[in-house]
Amino acid sequence: MRYLILSDTHGAVGEAVRVFEQTRDVDWIIHLGDTYRDALAIAERTGRPVTCVKGNMDGSYDPEGYEILETEWGNIFLAHGHMEAVKSGPEEIVSKAMTLGCRAAFYGHTHVPEYEQLPDGFIILNPGSLGRPFGGRKGTYAVATIDAEFSAMILAWNGEPPRAKTAPADEHFAVQAGFRR
DSSP states (O other): OEEEEEOOOTTOHHHHHHHHHHSTTOOEEEEOSSOHHHHHHHHHHHOSOEEEOOOGGGTOOOTTOOEEEOOSSOOEEEOOSGGGTGGGOSHHHHHHHHHTTOSEEEOOSSOSOEEEEOTTSOEEEEOOOSSSOGGGOOEEEEEEEESSEEEEEEEEESSSOOOBOOOOTTSOOOOOEEEEO
């Protein structure tokens, strides 16, 4: 299954729909919060199913405000990240996700893209922000293919068809990678 992963759209529904239209063969959309009503509008305009969580700008301060995505590869923890203090680092969200039997955590909140496989094999993925990117960079989003294997990439949005971004080390982009079960 191929997923379009968005976070922190903050009203950039039109951009999200254009990203969807230019991203080939997306089966499902994941929206990681800020703003929940954007996720509903994106679902309506694309006709694709959307799994979404609420973020701090949605007024959600529920420690149970997460979803678990069940996949053939393994369970994935989905949260905005504000309740797991991701701006201080991924340790709390990783711990929570692992406690719940997940092999990966997808989150937003920081507006900074991140994709990494930790030494124990756990994967963290933050697509960054499509609507309000941090540090003057372009908006970003992620695309993941998840079946028996997991692969994902973070892409920069510049209004053109997507392509994998290999950025200088000072831009916090992860390049395409794949991980086996």
